[in-house]
Amino acid sequence: MKQLLVGLSKNKKAVIGLSILVIILLVAIFAPLLTPYGASARVGRPHQPPSWEHWFGTTRIGRDVWTQMIYGARTSLAVGFGAGLMITVIGTVLGIIAGYMRGKVDEVINFFTNMILVIPNLPLLLVLAAFIGQASPLVIALILGFTSWAWGVRVTRAQTLSVREKDFVKSAEMLGEPKWRIMTFEIFPNLISIVGINFIGSVIFAVITEATLEFLGLGDPNAVSWGIMLYNAQNASALTVGAWWDMLAPCFALALLGLSLALINFAIDEVANPRLRTGSRLNRWKMLVRTGEGRI
Amino acid sequence: QDEPLVLTANAEAATQWVRNFNPFSQASMRYSTHDFIYEPLVIFNRIQDNEPNYRLAESFELAEDLMSVTFTLREGLQWSDGEPLTSADVVFTYDYLEAHPELDFVSIRPLFESIEAIDERTVQFNLVEPNALIATQVVGMPIVPEHIWSEIEDPATFANEEPVGSGPLTEIARFTPQVYDQCRNPHYWDNDNLAVDCMRWPQLADNTQVLGALAEGSLDWATSFIPDVENTFVARDPDNHHFWYTPSSLVSFSYNLEVPDEDLSKAFNDVDFRRATSMLLNRQDIVDIAGFGYPIVNDDPTTLGELYADWVDPAVVEEFGQYTQFDPEAATALLDEAGYVDANGDGWRDNPDGTPIAIDLMVPNGWTDWIDAVTIASEDLQAAGLNVSISTPEAAVWTADLIEGRYEMTMNALGAAAMPWYAYNRAFNPGDEGVSRFVAQRFFDDELTELLADFPQTQDREEQGDIMNRAQRIVAENLPLFPVYNSPSFYQYNTSRWTGWANAEDPKFSPVVTNTNPARLLQLLDLEPAQ
Amino acid sequence: MSHAPILSLDNVSKTFGGGKAPVYAARAVSLELTPGRTTALVGESGSGKTTCARLIMREYEADEGKILFKGEKLGTGQFADLSAYRRAVQMIFQDPFASLNPAHTIRYHLERPLKLHRKDLAKAEREAGIVKLLEKVKLPADQMLEKYPHELSGGQRQRISIARALAVGPEVIVADEPTSMLDVSVRLGILNLLNEMKRSLDLALLYITHDIATARYVAEDIMVMFSGQIVEWGPVESVLGNPAHPYTRLLLSAVPDPDVRLGEATDFSPDDIVAIRKDAAQAQSEVREVGPGHFIRVPGGTAQA
């Protein structure tokens, strides 16, 4: 864990990704300080282009796009991290149990995992969201959490299978450690990077999927979120009537959040797997070769 | 011959065309089936005081006792395959409805005792009870050819791919999932008046696409919500791109007067509370912002508004008109006076007895203009201290909840009709409780019920007016509905290929191309190729 | 010191796979571990050494035969409870890099067995216990406790593993190739440490290896395993000095010996090798004593002792 954090702090991609994420986080937390307007108050004429008063213009019904965007960040982050956490927890718990217990337990978990993996996820979510009707961000997060853990189980299980063969697990067993302790204290700490990747990946997935479902009109139109912004902009034919700011603002926000998370994910991968690491070492090497200090 | 003269139109949004011209299949037939393939007996011109335009029928006559109506068909009518069209076909159609009740999409057959053919061209409908309005109802049901339909075993699933009809455009010259062409009926009785050889129906999935087609000029006739129509459509070719929006269905807010929640029930059933609510609705803002300015504000306490302006009793409006004007100060004053103040200090007004009021305002998900309207309304309601929150269930759930009375407050629509009686009858008929969402507010008044029952019993316009005056007084006084606006019937047209369109300067009939407007046939017949 | 055996395997068998191609990982294995004595189990890779260790550790249940601890059958009586058995029998693994959890400190590794099996100890006593353990394995406690395994050398880690095994106060230690992953220069230190522990704590030690030279260095008794069977066993000097089973002889001839140049000791041709291995893989039930306490299983085929 400590190694992972130290590694990340030295990784350029991680630093950039984390910085963006922290900025988004701060903006979300301090949203009320960053805008004079309320999140869903009508504060101007419809579809006004960006101006000094309305940095990112106004929406079709006269809300401030910038305000919606920074308040929407709260929703996206909450849904992303909430659902991401759920997906990761379920995936990790089931994955470790399946991988460690093996036998019948494993077979059952594995069967369901594989089955969920072969049912196309987004269509299923669409149907579920439609079934639930008014899917608030919380509900979306819950549905995502309950339907999207399969991938996590698969990778965690695979990794657990290899960790459980390590001698330190054997020695813990021989010491008479109870099973739950072996799973939580011996195996789990060694899956941190896998879990981390799974978590960030799930967050990305949740953010994207929430926005998608809302864009398709399956969300709660009263929510303040980027997906609902897209949905409203689409319904107001924002692009057709030339109100590009209405559509592009949430697009930009989603892309930025996605990018920051993806950079972090890539970085965790690099830190966890030294082979993937390139960067400064290689630059120094190149410099040394160029200056004739040596060769291969 | 030269190239056929083609009129391109769009009336329904779809991702693909499925070939279905079954006129009884309200939900799945192509919208061009009625009127264009199956011509009505008579078309009543809604915007010209229901003046009859005789089509298949050359006349009709209502019996003195209002217990029967007799239609006389034109001479020499033929189906599009050349077979004669006679009163037997009419009788067959109604017998058919009796045998297959699922086809009766306007539930008309139960109104009749019997239907008989008097001769080749005359058919008489015998009623179960007196009804002065029966003719306007009869014409809503298409007449189908006996020689075709008598062979059909399962008419509900019959797609009628090669329709044999009575209207101007019966020949399906081309049909693909993306476009179909519907061309001239060689045996059409009124072919001399018809300049259009074929109507072309391109598949368009949504408003945005209709706008695209309109803007580039490929569509001649459309009925679609177009955002910012002046800029996005008219400005593209101001000489040829036009629109004309007329008032249509009434959109209003309502409380559920039979709401199960006791606290809410107290408030909702207090007319002062309702009046205050109505005075908190900023109709102009809702129309301007949620409706892009297209709808027509309805601030008439009787709900009749511009749509039925002829029927409005000015005295009633004079007396109760104040309650349908946006006036937050008066509203809060009224609430304060009636005792709706914040008793528990949570910032929201409570009942006079101190019980809390928290209102759920329900609107179907996906109906964006409604959601916007409700949002605007809720802002003003909240500003006045009413704890209103919005929920957006699926349209199906919303419909079911309205029908079954499982809601607190909603926005609802009531279709436009030839006269206000239809609207009132649909909104305040106790028989429809649990059946239709139009009575969702559940305002049932014995006197009103009686008045509505009396109305069809008379043919006399004055007597009818009298009844309506009394009815609208009851409605305005009790304010069960808070009218907000009449939604526009969208109508866009392009004059570069065809002329003769109805518009504000020449409001000859309603030219909207939706399948609920039979007058569209009149518009079709009035078109002439542009020079 | 002479003791009665504390742990014994009696005709224990374990088969994996079953079906068409069963793997006989242990076939009628009998062995005895005695306090204060080291028994070496040698044999080539895949011969079943680890399987024996795991049977003893009760990671698998035997298909046939029984394992007796202090004269009682496992799973019954005093040792019905696994944890009492775990306290008495501990294991040391081959790979010092894999046998410590990289996520935990040395303190954690030594604290856990005490917490699990010495619940009576107060915190301070436990702390003292940990320090004493580290002293036993000759590591400086003050520098070690807060370190993570990856900060230690291979030899140091293996010492920690030993300390951990000792923490519960075991009577039997099974060491499965404890030095094969270590550098030559630290190997001996570990072997010496094990020997010392055995003596001072009167442990019964099962030393599993494929390096016969180290077996000779640490063990009093030796057992040669092939294809799941113990083909020859007895006192180290006797078995290594007078190997009686053909496979033992083959094995000894192949052990690198710096004193004998390659090509000089060519007593087995490739064909011989194939034949011997084939014979030795047959089930052999007849046991013959070839010296005092020195036995072989008589090969069923043509080869004669």
Added chain:
Amino acid sequence: MAFLLRRLAFYLAAFIAAATVNFFLPRVMPGDPIQIMFGSANANLTVENLNALRLTFGFIDAPIWQQYLTYLQSIFTGDLGRSIRYFPAPVSEILGRATIWTVGLVGIATILAFIVGTGLGIFAAWKRGTRADTAISLLAIFTTAVPAVVISLLALFIFAYQLRWFPSGYAYNPLLDPALSWTYISSVIYHGTLPMVTMFIVLLGGFAITMRNNMINLLGEDYIVMGRAKGLSENRVMFWYAARNALLPTVSNLAIALGTVVGGSLITEVVFNYPGLGNVLYQAILARDYPVIQGQLLIMTAAMLIANFLVDVSYVLLDPRLKKA
């Protein structure tokens, strides 16, 4: 062979399970399709008429298990019922028509994205640490992180609305009759390009990153070093030693990636109004067209299963270690 048989058995079980979920899902959904059909229409139906209609749409009141059996029977005979929205068109017909477009769009985009993405991944791994690698990695990260909705909307905004290079909807010019003529085919290509490119971009990054990381993980393997030691050309080692082996996990991931493909195509189709399966499903959900939703999910699942099976087969072909098993 045994491996494939085992997989087949699993797929069958998965299919039946999916079909079961599929059966119950719409049945627990609130809202009555008939009411939706008439809810906003101006029709005025009596309760009797509504019930008569319900019957004709197959909403029978038989016990649920009986309905379930009938359902299972009908899906195995390929009868998916009739659409409610496009009544009485059979669901199979509606889906069949849409399938062509989706398969074309998704198939080509996926294959292209797989080839190009994998190629980029190989290249980046081989040149790891160089500027090319950094550029490719960042690009790949970016495309995987940005939602398909955003990419689609941006493409629509820039290329259809601003630049007007491409149309904003349809699979071909609707006034053309499908024919094997150049006009028709060119129209199909013209209309398909934008959605296809969008999907291609959506999928590209994932393939590139997986391949790159797999490759890098393999590059230290002895057999790759041995390949180089053997004096083989860079290309031979890169493709026959590194890429060939790195492809194995990529291929097995491909099966799972197909879920993303289906999701991505749904969005793309909706945004570009492309008449494919995704769009049909979306419209069906909005219209509560249960039979179409059911048929759709079933077909998508079946397609996923078949695709997974094909991936399994190709896995066996690519990895000789599995052949004997």
Added chain:
Amino acid sequence: MSAPVLSVRNLSIDYVGEDSDFHAVKDVSFDIAKGEFFGLAGESGCGKSTIAFAIARLHQPSALIRRGEILVEGRNVLDLDKKALEKFRWTEVAMVFQSAMNSLNPVLTIEAQFHDVLKTHLGLSREQSRKRAEELLALVDIPAERLKSFPHQCSGGMRQRIVIAICLALNPKLLIMDEPTTALDVVVQREILQRIDVLRKELGFSILFITHDLGLMAQVCDRIGVMLEGELVEVGDARQIHTAPTHPYTKKLWASMPRLRGAQIGGEASL
């Protein structure tokens, strides 16, 4: 003594780090004569493989050859360009890696892996290379049918022998064996080494044999170099290194090796 096949001169190799370098090989020089069996001993991490990789020029970035020359038959390997390097590899220096399991490409048949080499360097057709491969396999006593097999279908010892056969395909002058037998058991190890020794005598190539098993090395090598932390601390005749080591480290290594026969070593010699 004729000219050495391999001559390493003052070789220093670093692994470049983010801010400092790790000196893996420090100023190492040694020669291998024609037909010689040369052993390189030393503990894990002392730089043995690094030297081996440098000789075949197999290093990848982060490895940096700071100084020195590697002469194979008098030609400096470090000066070869890409084309020359590809030609040089395997024709002059072939290499057996630690784990046979992993040094054969799992997705190619044995035949294809022979063909690879034979086609690249000699331009042989499939037919010709199959013939040659059969001959080579015969040398290591493996039946020709094995050509059709995939690596996973062969046992560990068999695979190791196949690798050796592939190494011999081009009659290289030098065979580098980096711990080729650590994964095998002693009987198989013995068999393989014996076979290599025979082939060496027959074909006349030299061998650079890397292992940390000093006993084995003393048994098979003609000369031995002992490495300690990147430095070559002692080079000498195998017998001399065994019987009369000069460097204290070498002495310590011997002292910590238990004996199979004869007097046992003193227990406290090490530590």
